[in-house]
Each structure stands twice: as structure tokens, then as C-alpha cells.
Amino acid sequence: MKSMLLCSLFVCVFATGLFAAEGEPIAVRSWPNGVVSIENQWGLSLAIVPHAEKNVSVPDDVDQVVVVEQAEWEHALSRLPNQSETNWRRSSSHSITDANAMTVRSMGPTMIRVDVDGVGVVVSIGDLSPIESGDSAGDFVDVDVFVLCNVGPEKMADGSLGSIIEVVNPRYVLPLAVDPNRVTRGGRTGNTFAVSASQRGPEETETVLLSQTPWEMPEDLAAMFDAMENACQESQEVFAELSVSQLNFRPANGTHTPRWNAEHMMGRQLLFFSQIYHAIDPAVTVMDLNPKQMPEDYEFAHADWDGVEEARQMQRVSDFCRRFAYLLDGIELNEKAPGSRWPSLRALLVQMQKHYGEHTANTQKKFALPGWPQASGESE
Structure with missing residues (x-):
């Protein structure tokens, strides 16, 4: 882990390529202080930080750091074959032809959406009222993972988020556990959740709690x-x-x-x-x-x-x-x-x-x- 010194996050040159990555598994990982990282099979990774706090730590090896409350417009993280450096720049969905790319779209000051390899991940850090009011409904099409950085499992258990979950209709909800000892992932330990693109069916949303520390091998x-x-x-x-x-x-x-x-x-x-x-x-x-x-x-x-x-x-x-x-x-x-x-x-x-x-x-x-x-x- 390294200390993050906030600076300009949106620099680099974006390029396009031709690879079909949809269906490959991505990893969504939980870290302390509401930090989330996303990694894909092509080796791209980004860390999502709720707020601009100098002492927040992110994984050492991420390619890009995004602060939710500072995110604007739509950006893409990409790296083409035979290139050594990743590219990060403002873009639009119609200009992205690199199927390995991660696209990041701001949904206001409290939410962003990341699309990668056919998987849609929405990260929320605060006010959920825009969801209840129906604002930005188009952003919640085909959401696979809904990460709630400020909602613990107790809030999920009391049923008060039922209407919001119904609007978003994700395959999985990840309320980031405040207690680092909380672990439930099919009885397994660790801070990593695997997800891949699939046909969305009528099944109910599944709630998953993750640890904030990686699993340690024997x-x-x-x-x-x-x-x-x-x-x-x-x-x-x-x-x-x-x-x-x-x-x-x-x-x-x-x-x-x-x-x-x-x-x-x-x-x-x-x-x-x-x-x-x-x-x-x-x-x-x-x-x-x-x-x-x-x-x-x-x-x-x-x-x-x-x-x-x-x-x-x-x-x-x-x-x-x-x-x-x-x-x-x-x-x-x-x-x-x-x-x-x-x-x-x-x-x-x-x-x-x-x-x-x-x-x-x-x-x-x-x-x-x-x-x-x-x-x-x-x-x-």
C-alpha cells in the first residue's frame, strides 16, 4: 500500500485497439476506508477513493486512482499491445473500441460507474436520493455490482434500502464492511470478489460482504x-x-x-x-x-x-x-x-x-x- 497524494488524475493519451474481452472475469476488491479496486484479465487496474483525503491508502500497483467526489465526464483507462504505458483520458462511449479498456463515468458527486469486459460496476459513497427520485435512470442499466461505500450490513438488514436496490436491480450488492473481521463470501475469506459478464436472469440480488484484507496462503x-x-x-x-x-x-x-x-x-x-x-x-x-x-x-x-x-x-x-x-x-x-x-x-x-x-x-x-x-x- 502507498499513501496517495492527490494531484491531477486525468492525464495521458487514449488509444484504441481490437480485442474481445467480454466474459473474462474481473476482480472487485475491498480495502480500508471505503477504497475499492477493480482489476481485469488484461492487467488494467484502478482504485476508487470516496473522498479527497491525503492519508487514504491505495494498492501499490494500480494504474489509476479515481476520487469519486472529483470525477467528471467520462474517462477511459487503456493499454494496447506492444505499448508499455497505460493511457487515461477523457473520452466518450462511441470513441472506445478497445474492448480491454475500463471506462469510468461520473454520476454526480456521490456515484461513478465503471464498465469493463461486459461488467457494470456502480460505486456509491453518499447520497442515494437521486436513485429514489429516478434521476440518471439510464446509468443503472445492466448493473452487475453495486458497491455501497457508506452502508454497512446493518443498514442492508433493516430493509430500508429495498426500493433503491429495486431501482438499480444489480446482480450483487457489496456493502463495504466497517468491521475488518466481517467476512462472508460463500464461507471463504479475503477481500476479492469475482464477477464476469453473463445473461441477466430473474434471480434476486445477492448481498456479499468482503473482508478488507487479502486472503493469506498457507x-x-x-x-x-x-x-x-x-x-x-x-x-x-x-x-x-x-x-x-x-x-x-x-x-x-x-x-x-x-x-x-x-x-x-x-x-x-x-x-x-x-x-x-x-x-x-x-x-x-x-x-x-x-x-x-x-x-x-x-x-x-x-x-x-x-x-x-x-x-x-x-x-x-x-x-x-x-x-x-x-x-x-x-x-x-x-x-x-x-x-x-x-x-x-x-x-x-x-x-x-x-x-x-x-x-x-x-x-x-x-x-x-x-x-x-x-x-x-x-x-x-
């Missing part, structure tokens, strides 16, 4: 996660140095391109962990980005991504596994995880660690093959 699980992540990081360091032409190099011996190895390593880990998480919480969708196995059947997923972006993709999967790891609470390392084909959680973690090393080594062998491109794209 030491034995944490050690194995660290080992898997370290192997991924070591692999990233190799792939980040490769050019587009090097990644797309097709060896004359019929073996895979370096890019296939990057996609394969990332794809296997993402599929295996999303299967487990989905079996425990259906809000986490199963994501299968695995490339075709045989070289003659393989097609590049992103032929123009450079090595740094492929490395970011590996890191995004690593972050995904860590972000929703609270769903593993109560599962022993030697136990078979729900939705998994692996005999135990330990076996999966060991294999993923080895997998990164094996395929990275296979890729490095290609550097000595005839025709290996120079970084400029010219053959030697």
Missing part, C-alpha cells in the same frame, strides 16, 4: 506458488528479448516456432487454473487459449506481438492465478482440486513449474538453428 501453498511464478518470470526474461520475426521463426526441422512455446506455456496454466476456479466459483470463466498442438496445424494467436507483450501475457496468467487463489482456501496440496484432471494440487503446481523451464529451454535451442533471424528481422 505457507506450503505459498512456497509452491512462488516457485511456479519464479519459473514463469525466468521464462518471461527470455521471451521479452525476442523480436516479432524471432518469435515467428519456423525452424526447417519442423519444430514449433518460439511464439508457440510462449502461447502453449501460458495457455496450459490458464486453462488448468481457470477450470479449478470455475468449479468453485462459476463467475470465474474457463479460459482456453491453448494453440493447436502440431506445428502444421498451428496459427499465431497474435502474430504482431513482440516479445515483451508475450511476456506480459505470461505475467497476466500468473497474476490471474494469484488474484483468485483465495478460492483454493481449504484445499490441501495433496488433495485433488475440484474441476481438475490432476491427481493433486501439488502435482499441478510442480508440473507448471517444470513446464516453463522445459519449453523455455526448447526455445533457446532454436537460437542456434540455421536461419535464426537477427533482432532486426534479417536472417544471419
Whole structure:
């Protein structure tokens, strides 16, 4: 966590891209003093702060901080492939073509709406009378998560917010718990709530209480996660140095391109962990980005991504596994995880660690093959 010094929040250049992210799970996270953060699969994150208070803390790694009472107009947070910096600027909905972007729209001095990956999140910090009066009714279309920063569970329990909830009609209400020891998320601990786009049905709104502190892994699980992540990081360091032409190099011996190895390593880990998480919480969708196995059947997923972006993709999967790891609470390392084909959680973690090393080594062998491109794209 870091102390937030309020300054100009609305600077940067917005760019557009072409990726379909709807359906990927996002994370809504609760922090002390009514701070909310939102993270998506593309690696974008923003923190929503109720008021302009100098001593309010936000997570270290967020890309953007938004103060609800200072928010104006509509802004978008975006980062396109092969770009190192995120962009944040005032925009309008018709100009946003990057499906990975987070859009933030002010709904007056006490509410904002964030739309990301097909999920609508409304954050309220104060006066709810505009909702009761019918003002800004259009802002409450397809609200998935309604976060109430100033309403505790007792207020929810007395039924006085019933008419407001009926107007907003969200899938979930998150009254931020004042007591950090309050925890209810299907019996699980932690400050993270997973949600993804889905067909809205007639089901009733579900109220969810979250802790204000992240779930802590048991030491034995944490050690194995660290080992898997370290192997991924070591692999990233190799792939980040490769050019587009090097990644797309097709060896004359019929073996895979370096890019296939990057996609394969990332794809296997993402599929295996999303299967487990989905079996425990259906809000986490199963994501299968695995490339075709045989070289003659393989097609590049992103032929123009450079090595740094492929490395970011590996890191995004690593972050995904860590972000929703609270769903593993109560599962022993030697136990078979729900939705998994692996005999135990330990076996999966060991294999993923080895997998990164094996395929990275296979890729490095290609550097000595005839025709290996120079970084400029010219053959030697």
C-alpha cells in the first residue's frame, strides 16, 4: 500500500485497439476506508477513493486512482499491445473500441460507474436520493455490482434500502464492511470478489460482504506458488528479448516456432487454473487459449506481438492465478482440486513449474538453428 497524494488524475493519451474481452472475469476488491479496486484479465487496474483525503491508502500497483467526489465526464483507462504505458483520458462511449479498456463515468458527486469486459460496476459513497427520485435512470442499466461505500450490513438488514436496490436491480450488492473481521463470501475469506459478464436472469440480488484484507496462503501453498511464478518470470526474461520475426521463426526441422512455446506455456496454466476456479466459483470463466498442438496445424494467436507483450501475457496468467487463489482456501496440496484432471494440487503446481523451464529451454535451442533471424528481422 502507498499513501496517495492527490494531484491531477486525468492525464495521458487514449488509444484504441481490437480485442474481445467480454466474459473474462474481473476482480472487485475491498480495502480500508471505503477504497475499492477493480482489476481485469488484461492487467488494467484502478482504485476508487470516496473522498479527497491525503492519508487514504491505495494498492501499490494500480494504474489509476479515481476520487469519486472529483470525477467528471467520462474517462477511459487503456493499454494496447506492444505499448508499455497505460493511457487515461477523457473520452466518450462511441470513441472506445478497445474492448480491454475500463471506462469510468461520473454520476454526480456521490456515484461513478465503471464498465469493463461486459461488467457494470456502480460505486456509491453518499447520497442515494437521486436513485429514489429516478434521476440518471439510464446509468443503472445492466448493473452487475453495486458497491455501497457508506452502508454497512446493518443498514442492508433493516430493509430500508429495498426500493433503491429495486431501482438499480444489480446482480450483487457489496456493502463495504466497517468491521475488518466481517467476512462472508460463500464461507471463504479475503477481500476479492469475482464477477464476469453473463445473461441477466430473474434471480434476486445477492448481498456479499468482503473482508478488507487479502486472503493469506498457507505457507506450503505459498512456497509452491512462488516457485511456479519464479519459473514463469525466468521464462518471461527470455521471451521479452525476442523480436516479432524471432518469435515467428519456423525452424526447417519442423519444430514449433518460439511464439508457440510462449502461447502453449501460458495457455496450459490458464486453462488448468481457470477450470479449478470455475468449479468453485462459476463467475470465474474457463479460459482456453491453448494453440493447436502440431506445428502444421498451428496459427499465431497474435502474430504482431513482440516479445515483451508475450511476456506480459505470461505475467497476466500468473497474476490471474494469484488474484483468485483465495478460492483454493481449504484445499490441501495433496488433495485433488475440484474441476481438475490432476491427481493433486501439488502435482499441478510442480508440473507448471517444470513446464516453463522445459519449453523455455526448447526455445533457446532454436537460437542456434540455421536461419535464426537477427533482432532486426534479417536472417544471419
